[in-house]
Amino acid sequence: MNPSAAPASYLDDGHTLRSWLFTTDHKRIAILYIGAITFFFFVGGFAAFLIRYNLLSPKGLIGSAETYNRLFSMHGILMVWFFLVPAVPVTLGNFLAPLMLGARDLAFPRLNLLSWYLFMVAGVVALYAVVGGGVDTGWTFYTPLTSFYSKGHVIAAVVAIFIAGFSSIATGLNFIVTIHKLRAPGMTWYRMPVFLWSLYATSVILVLATPVLAMTLLLLAFERIFGIGVFDPKIGGDPLLFQHLFWFYSHPAVYVMILPGFGVISEIIPAFSRKELFGYKFVVWASIAIAVIGFLVWGHHMFVAGTSLFSALVFSLLSYMVAVPSAIKVFNWIGTMHKGYIHFDAPMLYAIGFIGLFTTGGLTGLFLAALAADVHLTQTYFVVAHFHYVMVGGMVSAYFAGIHFWWPKMTGRLYPEMWGRAGAIIIFVGFNLTFFPQFLLGYLGMPRRYFAYPQHFEALNLLSSAGALTLAVGYILPLGYLTWSLFYGERASANPWGATGLEWTTPSPPPTENFAVTPIVTEEPYQYRQAETVNHE
Amino acid sequence: MNGYLPSATVEGREVDFLILALVLVSCAVLALVFGLILLYVVRYRADSGVYRGAPGRKTWRFEISWTAATLAVFFVLFIWGGDLYVRLFQPPADALQIYVIGKQWMWKVEHQGGQREINALHVPINRPIQLVMTSEDVIHDFSIPAFRIKHDVLPGRYESLWFQVETPGTYELFCTQLCGVGHYSMSGEVVAMSQPEFETWLAGGAAPGQREDMAAAGKALFTAHGCSGCHGEGGVGGSPATTGVSAPALAGLLGRSVKLQTGATVTADEKFIRDCLLTPDKMPIAGYPQIMPSFSGQISEENVLRLIAYIKSLKSGSRT
Ligand code: HEM
Ligand SMILES: [Cu+2]
Numbered sequence: 001m002n003p004s005a006a007p008a009s010y011l012d013d014g015h016t017l018r019s020w021l022f023t024t025d026h027k028r029i030a031i032l033y034i035g036a037i038t039f040f041f042f043v044g045g046f047a048a049f050l051i052r053y054n055l056l057s058p059k060g061l062i063g064s065a066e067t068y069n070r071l072f073s074m075h076g077i078l079m080v081w082f083f084l085v086p087a088v089p090v091t092l093g094n095f096l097a098p099l100m101l102g103a104r105d106l107a108f109p110r111l112n113l114l115s116w117y118l119f120m121v122a123g124v125v126a127l128y129a130v131v132g133g134g135v136d137t138g139w140t141f142y143t144p145l146t147s148f149y150s151k152g153h154v155i156a157a158v159v160a161i162f163i164a165g166f167s168s169i170a171t172g173l174n175f176i177v178t179i180h181k182l183r184a185p186g187m188t189w190y191r192m193p194v195f196l197w198s199l200y201a202t203s204v205i206l207v208l209a210t211p212v213l214a215m216t217l218l219l220l221a222f223e224r225i226f227g228i229g230v231f232d233p234k235i236g237g238d239p240l241l242f243q244h245l246f247w248f249y250s251h252p253a254v255y256v257m258i259l260p261g262f263g264v265i266s267e268i269i270p271a272f273s274r275k276e277l278f279g280y281k282f283v284v285w286a287s288i289a290i291a292v293i294g295f296l297v298w299g300h301h302m303f304v305a306g307t308s309l310f311s312a313l314v315f316s317l318l319s320y321m322v323a324v325p326s327a328i329k330v331f332n333w334i335g336t337m338h339k340g341y342i343h344f345d346a347p348m349l350y351a352i353g354f355i356g357l358f359t360t361g362g363l364t365g366l367f368l369a370a371l372a373a374d375v376h377l378t379q380t381y382f383v384v385a386h387f388h389y390v391m392v393g394g395m396v397s398a399y400f401a402g403i404h405f406w407w408p409k410m411t412g413r414l415y416p417e418m419w420g421r422a423g424a425i426i427i428f429v430g431f432n433l434t435f436f437p438q439f440l441l442g443y444l445g446m447p448r449r450y451f452a453y454p455q456h457f458e459a460l461n462l463l464s465s466a467g468a469l470t471l472a473v474g475y476i477l478p479l480g481y482l483t484w485s486l487f488y489g490e491r492a493s494a495n496p497w498g499a500t501g502l503e504w505t506t507p508s509p510p511p512t513e514n515f516a517v518t519p520i521v522t523e524e525p526y527q528y529r530q531a532e533t534v535n536h537e
Numbered sequence: 538m539n540g541y542l543p544s545a546t547v548e549g550r551e552v553d554f555l556i557l558a559l560v561l562v563s564c565a566v567l568a569l570v571f572g573l574i575l576l577y578v579v580r581y582r583a584d585s586g587v588y589r590g591a592p593g594r595k596t597w598r599f600e601i602s603w604t605a606a607t608l609a610v611f612f613v614l615f616i617w618g619g620d621l622y623v624r625l626f627q628p629p630a631d632a633l634q635i636y637v638i639g640k641q642w643m644w645k646v647e648h649q650g651g652q653r654e655i656n657a658l659h660v661p662i663n664r665p666i667q668l669v670m671t672s673e674d675v676i677h678d679f680s681i682p683a684f685r686i687k688h689d690v691l692p693g694r695y696e697s698l699w700f701q702v703e704t705p706g707t708y709e710l711f712c713t714q715l716c717g718v719g720h721y722s723m724s725g726e727v728v729a730m731s732q733p734e735f736e737t738w739l740a741g742g743a744a745p746g747q748r749e750d751m752a753a754a755g756k757a758l759f760t761a762h763g764c765s766g767c768h769g770e771g772g773v774g775g776s777p778a779t780t781g782v783s784a785p786a787l788a789g790l791l792g793r794s795v796k797l798q799t800g801a802t803v804t805a806d807e808k809f810i811r812d813c814l815l816t817p818d819k820m821p822i823a824g825y826p827q828i829m830p831s832f833s834g835q836i837s838e839e840n841v842l843r844l845i846a847y848i849k850s851l852k853s854g855s856r857t
Pocket of ligand 1: 254258300301302319322326361363364365374377387390391
């Protein structure tokens with residue numbers, strides 16, 4: 001493929017600020033989103049860094065419990081709603097969905113731009129809450145602490161999340177309609193790449209669950225501002241009601257965070273094994289099963305909260321059920337590698353890291369779903385380690401894997417491979433060093449959200465903080481070499497990895513209209529013809 | 538750490554056993570996953586000439602087998618964890634009750650004999666202890682890692698937690714539900730001692746002379762707040778002939794089923810008594826006019842507990 005013969009790329013379609021801020025091109029909006037979430041990732045990461053700094057000493061190094069509580073609250077809020085929930089859908093999803101479908105754009109390009117603006121407004125409000133002093137309620141906003149006792153900018157934080165929610169809903173809606181309506185001729189449902197299925201499942205959750213969060217936050221705001229008793233028993237409310245509503249959103253939301261990651265991994269493993277995805281239909285339906293069952297397990301966050309024994313038993317059983325499809329996926333990825341021709345480029349290293357870390361995170365979910373074990377482990381660092389393994393070890397690794405994999409497509413440049421591999425390995429090591437000790441701390445009883453702690457937890461905390469430093473290096477590294485590659489990276493061909501999928505049939509970077517001629521799909525995805533692609537380098 | 542490993546309670550050791558099983562299952566799965574990945578990346582790396590054969594086709598056999606295997610293991614874990622959990626949260630009937638109130642940021646404990654302590658809990662060993670816990674403000678959580686047990690402490694409710702300590706010693710007590718700025722400082726210790734030592738401790742302590750038995754203190758409150766004016770001295774119940782109004786008898790109330798005017802039947806527990814006291818209009822008892830005033834805002838959490846202790850102490854033949 002000769003790039004110079006292709007029509008002008010989307011990057012060259014206007015160089016003014018205006019041409020970016022008023023664009024309705026899904027590819028440019030994806031780039032805008034990448035800028036935004038990268039910013040929030042590093043702000044949230046900075047908070048995490050200060051948290052780990054504080055915990056270097058049992059007495060707490062930053063000197064103020066109030067500041068500490070604000071740091072972890074801000075860290076959680078920014079990372080969950082301004083990085084993890086949007087991360088893959090609005091960046092890779094936005095960029096790739098139309099390309100993978102063989103479409104010109106998303107179904108509602110202007111709605112797409114509107115969701116970006118909503119997201120930015122939400123982000124500004126969140127930053128206002130942070131700069132104005134922050135909140136100290138944790139990302140979970142439990143009542144009546146949040147509705148009555150807490151000082152700080154609760155309302156601003158709640159409004160920020162409320163607005164971000166509308167951005168999520170608009171994005172989800174856009175993907176659902178796009179996938180239903182804009183598939184290229186011949187692109188049947190079972191010919192869609194798994195990434196699109198994941199995006200679809202994610203969007204359904206976003207559209208169904210986010211309104212519940214919006215209502216919950218509204219009720220919280222009503223109680224706090226007008227003293228209407230909903231959650232505070234002193235004025236006739238029910239404190240557990242908040243937890244039910246919050247987790248009814250937030251458990252499905254954890255799958256919003258991970259499902260797109262599953263999608264990314266399901267693209268990368270076949271591409272670098274030069275082999276068809278093992279058990280395509282099982283992987284696809286596992287995503288759908290997760291999206292459905294994920295709505296029925298929220299009570300597992302409340303095993304010691306004062307719900308009935310019977311409800312605890314039901315939620316425990318259902319939590320095990322939701323873990324089954326995740327296990328199926330892991331086995332299918334490994335099955336894909338069997339008898340493949342495995343290449344070790346950075347995306348694949350991230351993907352393999354993902355499998356290891358996600359599996360560890362998922363397995364520790366089994367501890368927390370086993371009722372009696374949860375009683376001991378809940379509210380401790382064990383839970384913190386569990387969800388960081390799935391969300392950071394899993395999801396963030398998947399995001400990085402995807403960014404590296406599609407970087408040539410998005411930017412038209414190759415990133416420096418050696419640096420990419422080094423980054424993947426440093427992140428894997430740093431991650432384990434940071435979070436593995438937290439499993440032990442949790443088992444030994446160290447509560448989460450403690451500004452200061454008993455002396456005997458010190459050694460493991462030191463290890464964890466040392467890991468955080470390594471991890472920080474690992475995350476800053478890609479920021480450096482990816483930026484470098486934008487200017488000095490080698491030009492990329494249309495399909496530098498030899499991967500299947502419509503997005504690789506158009507030039508890198510793609511032209512504004514994506515495809516010169518609408519592609520026609522004639523075969524299943526992942527048709528890697530091993531003998532052809534492997535020429536024994 | 539004496540008493541942490543092995544856990545100071547029998548149930549704690551059972552929890553540890555479950556956790557150990559989970560660790561073993563996890564290690565087995567991780568060994569399988571990492572082992573296969575390692576095997577494949579070495580054996581099937583792109584430049585290895587190993588023969589791959591024709592691609593396999595019948596994937597569903599594998600899918601069915603690993604799904605079934607996963608389900609089977611999960612089911613065992615579910616039953617195991619669930620069975621133990623149910624035992625962890627069902628206190629034996631003969632447990633020694635101790636009252637706990639959480640507030641920002643301290644734990645207040647009151648024993649039946651009226652002995653009070655702050656951020657500390659003294660208990661005898663080899664005897665089931667049941668904590669009856671409530672909060673004055675936000676949600677707290679009473680957690681004793683060495684016993685592998687914890688439970689949230691909610692405002693407006695009585696939650697209960699029980700344990701039986703085997704190993705005497707001093708154990709860490711934490712609040713494990715974020716409750717505000719001082720959350721991290723809301724910790725203390727649980728001191729488990731032999732029965733004779735415990736009795737000495739109960740008898741000693743600060744100003745034993747001024748201490749009043751919880752039930753006795755409750756009795757005084759029962760008169761002072763005018764409860765006896767309707768329910769009769771000793772809570773025997775009132776009728777137009779005796780107290781001027783008909784009011785239900787309170788003796789032997791705990792554990793009895795009570796019919797409400799709504800038609801519902803509830804079992805009288807601590808929370809029921811509390812609700813009758815603070816929001817009587819929500820608890821209209823069948824057969825009586827709803828004339829009881831609300832004492833909301835007039836009685837502290839401690840005094841509510843003392844009144845409950847008093848009502849519990851009233852024995853009656855009508856108990857079912
Ligand atoms: C594989 C199956 C999984 C199971 C069985 C599972 C189980 C659980 C359970 C029972 C809890 C509650 C722990 C407690 O509070 O005591 C929990 C917490 C959590 N899990 Fe998972 N989990 C799984 C996977 C995931 C995934 C994939 C994610 C996200 C990508 C995730 C994110 C979280 C988060 C964020 C929390 C804690 C929230 C908080 O309290 O702040 N989990 N998990
Ligand atoms: Cu959950």
